Amino acid sequence: MALIENGRRVRVIAKIKSAPENSISVSRPPGDASGGVFLSFAGQSSCHQESYRVDCCYEPEEDNSVVFSKEIEPFLSGVFLGRSVTTIAYGARGSGKTYTIQGSEETPGLAVLAMGEIMKRSELTGSSVSVSVYEVHQEDICDLLNPGKKPVSVLEDAKGSIKLKGLSQVAVNSVSEFQKLYATGNRNICKSASKVGNELPRRSHKGLIIHVTSSTQSSKAPLAGKMNFLDLAGYEDGRRESNGGLRFAETNRTNKAIYALHKVVRALNGNDIYVPFRESKVTRMLQESLKGSNKVLIVACLNAFCQDSIYMAKIASETCSVQQFIGDSSMKSKSRRRSTAFSCKSQLPQSRSVSTQKRLSNRMHFLQKSSSKASSALTGKKLFNDDSQINQIIEESLTITAESTVEDIIPEKESSNVEITDETKNGPKDTENLSFNAGCLEELTASPENNLDKENYDVSIKEDGSPLLSVQLQELSNNLKNLYYSTPSILCNDEVPLEGFEPKTPTRDTTTEQNERQNLFLVQSPLLASRTCYPVTKNSLAQEYLRFINSASKEELKGLKGIGEKRASRILALRETSPEPFKQLDDLKNVGLSAKQIKKMLAIK
Numbered sequence: 155m156a157l158i159e160n161g162r163r164v165r166v167i168a169k170i171k172s173a174p175e176n177s178i179s180v181s182r183p184p185g186d187a188s189g190g191v192f193l194s195f196a197g198q199s200s201c202h203q204e205s206y207r208v209d210c211c212y213e214p215e216e217d218n219s220v221v222f223s224k225e226i227e228p229f230l231s232g233v234f235l236g237r238s239v240t241t242i243a244y245g246a247r248g249s250g251k252t253y254t255i256q257g258s259e260e261t262p263g264l265a266v267l268a269m270g271e272i273m274k275r276s277e278l279t280g281s282s283v284s285v286s287v288y289e290v291h292q293e294d295i296c297d298l299l300n301p302g303k304k305p306v307s308v309l310e311d312a313k314g315s316i317k318l319k320g321l322s323q324v325a326v327n328s329v330s331e332f333q334k335l336y337a338t339g340n341r342n343i344c345k346s347a348s349k350v351g352n353e354l355p356r357r358s359h360k361g362l363i364i365h366v367t368s369s370t371q372s373s374k375a376p377l378a379g380k381m382n383f384l385d386l387a388g389y390e391d392g393r394r395e396s397n398g399g400l401r402f403a404e405t406n407r408t409n410k411a412i413y414a415l416h417k418v419v420r421a422l423n424g425n426d427i428y429v430p431f432r433e434s435k436v437t438r439m440l441q442e443s444l445k446g447s448n449k450v451l452i453v454a455c456l457n458a459f460c461q462d463s464i465y466m467a468k469i470a471s472e473t474c475s476v477q478q479f480i481g482d483s484s485m486k487s488k489s490r491r492r493s494t495a496f497s498c499k500s501q502l503p504q505s506r507s508v509s510t511q512k513r514l515s516n517r518m519h520f521l522q523k524s525s526s527k528a529s530s531a532l533t534g535k536k537l538f539n540d541d542s543q544i545n546q547i548i549e550e551s552l553t554i555t556a557e558s559t560v561e562d563i564i565p566e567k568e569s570s571n572v573e574i575t576d577e578t579k580n581g582p583k584d585t586e587n588l589s590f591n592a593g594c595l596e597e598l599t600a601s602p603e604n605n606l607d608k609e610n611y612d613v614s615i616k617e618d619g620s621p622l623l624s625v626q627l628q629e630l631s632n633n634l635k636n637l638y639y640s641t642p643s644i645l646c647n648d649e650v651p652l653e654g655f656e657p658k659t660p661t662r663d664t665t666t667e668q669n670e671r672q673n674l675f676l677v678q679s680p681l682l683a684s685r686t687c688y689p690v691t692k693n694s695l696a697q698e699y700l701r702f703i704n705s706a707s708k709e710e711l712k713g714l715k716g717i718g719e720k721r722a723s724r725i726l727a728l729r730e731t732s733p734e735p736f737k738q739l740d741d742l743k744n745v746g747l748s749a750k751q752i753k754k755m756l757a758i759k
């Protein structure tokens with residue numbers, strides 16, 4: 155994961171499977187020092203010819219070992235320091251995802267290469283290594299190293315740590331032992347497919363977690379680092395491939411993980427306040443590894459001209475085009491125009507002119523007014539009252555380190571009953587009792603102060619449990635207020651770390667929702683700052699509103715004015731067919747809402 159531009163957290167690369175010559179062309183814009191490339195597909199008709207930008211592209215002659223040494227190896231040391239490194243491959247069916255992650259006997263994949271290197275280093279450091287292998291099929295997680303068991307549950311404790319209940323973790327002492335386990339896991343996919351009598355080829359997501367536990371002299375608890383590899387099911391257009399209701403529904407549910415990942419990466423790269431991890435099981439279970447200063451690499455696998463492959467390139471390009479600067483002006487794809495627009499915004503000066511400050515001030519006044527109704531619901535939760543409080547939080551957030559020491563896989567048979575939510579499966583309100591080690595009871599006991607998810611979703615709610623739009627406005631208002639009071643030095647000095655893990659680099663603790671939230675409000679990169687300036691000039695609320703509509707749960711949608719049960723269901727149905735069906739207010743007419751009504755509601759002229 156070489157360099158990521160402009161503080162984007164997730165690096166997005168493409169890998170081309172052997173394709174006929176010139177069917178996919180890769181161009182490196184002259185003068186663009188970022189290393190990004192543009193991809194175009196020869197089969198596209200000239201009127202639809204587009205080019206798609208990604209951070210880097212590996213061509214067919216560059217095998218997995220090249221990708222590994224450039225993109226993953228530099229970050230392995232972080233895993234021994236308690237960090238996570240996650241590699242996710244997606245693409246059309248047969249585009250080489252499994253070949254990239256798992257590889258073949260002759261060409262080991264990224265996971266096997268990583269394991270080889272981890273085993274070498276663990277011998278030197280005395281770290282212990284274990285693996286978990288799982289499959290996500292239709293939102294059910296199956297433990298492939300112990301397939302007879304109940305599906306794995308994704309749980310969240312009171313501190314916001316994700317636990318995978320029922321997923322086994324098997325110790326590994328050599329690469330050959332690992333390869334046997336990995337092969338066993340894959341055989342178990344085939345068995346479970348035949349068990350359900352599925353005649354169609356099974357489409358599921360296959361995941362591997364390599365756990366590395368290292369003890370250090372300085373910290374009492376051992377450091378738990380992780381390497382995640384996820385081979386997402388091949389994308390296929392549900393409408394085109396549809397051959398019956400069941401197949402259509404299955405295809406859409408399977409594609410949902412790709413859409414959800416797309417939204418999560420866009421939100422992470424855009425430093426958004428709200429990241430829709432809950433939208434699919436895979437993003438939910440990887441939530442902790444995707445956040446903060448952990449490293450994430452998305453590999454878009456591409457094969458020769460096919461509509462699905464082009465769509466995957468488009469998706470990759472969109473996630474890559476958030477907050478980036480492009481110098482070349484010769485290419486005119488839609489995504490490129492979007493990127494350029496962003497780059498212009500990103501160059502807004504840090505110091506605000508008097509008129510901008512006045513507009514900002516007026517806007518804040520409006521926002522505070524709009525959200526006054528929510529203030530009663532926020533009793534006792536007033537954020538960032540004065541400068542001294544802000545300064546105190548900034549100081550706190552800068553002194554925290556980011557080492558993970560959490561054991562996140564829950565053994566099945568333990569003692570005390572602790573209430574933990576399984577939100578992905580049952581929705582945010584459902585709970586289930588599960589057995590858990592008594593020693594962890596204190597950590598897991600629900601505490602309203604610690605549970606920022608509760609703060610995000612429960613504190614400012616209507617009687618039916620859904621959040622108010624005015625609360626969303628309150629968040630935006632707080633964000634703007636903070637920006638207004640922050641000194642330029644704060645805005646300029648905090649860059650998201652781009653390079654390899656440095657043990658002594660002071661970093662913000664992003665392992666808890668609370669710090670994540672404080673960071674987003676308080677310590678912003680220059681790009682986020684300018685991005686936050688942008689809404690003051692135009693349509694910020696519209697963009698926030700659309701982002702919310704594109705990612706909120708049904709209950710959250712129903713909390714908005716004008717959206718009831720039917721309309722919320724319609725919105726969710728449209729989101730099944732596209733990752734972001736509402737790009738502009740006019741798109742809301744597909745669910746019977748007029749742009750005029752929404753503008754009026756948001757007081758946008």
Ligand SMILES: Nc1ncnc2c1ncn2[C@@H]1O[C@H](COP(=O)(O)OP(=O)(O)OP(=O)(O)O)[C@@H](O)[C@H]1O
Binds near residue numbers: 172246248250253387
């Ligand atoms: N770079 C490559 N070079 C040579 N052969 C490749 C390459 N990538 C993939 N293949 C071959 O193409 C076939 C399909 O690849 P693979 O199974 O990895 O695709 P996939 O995207 O995982 O498919 P699915 O969507 O069905 O999961 C396999 O036979 C694989 O060996």
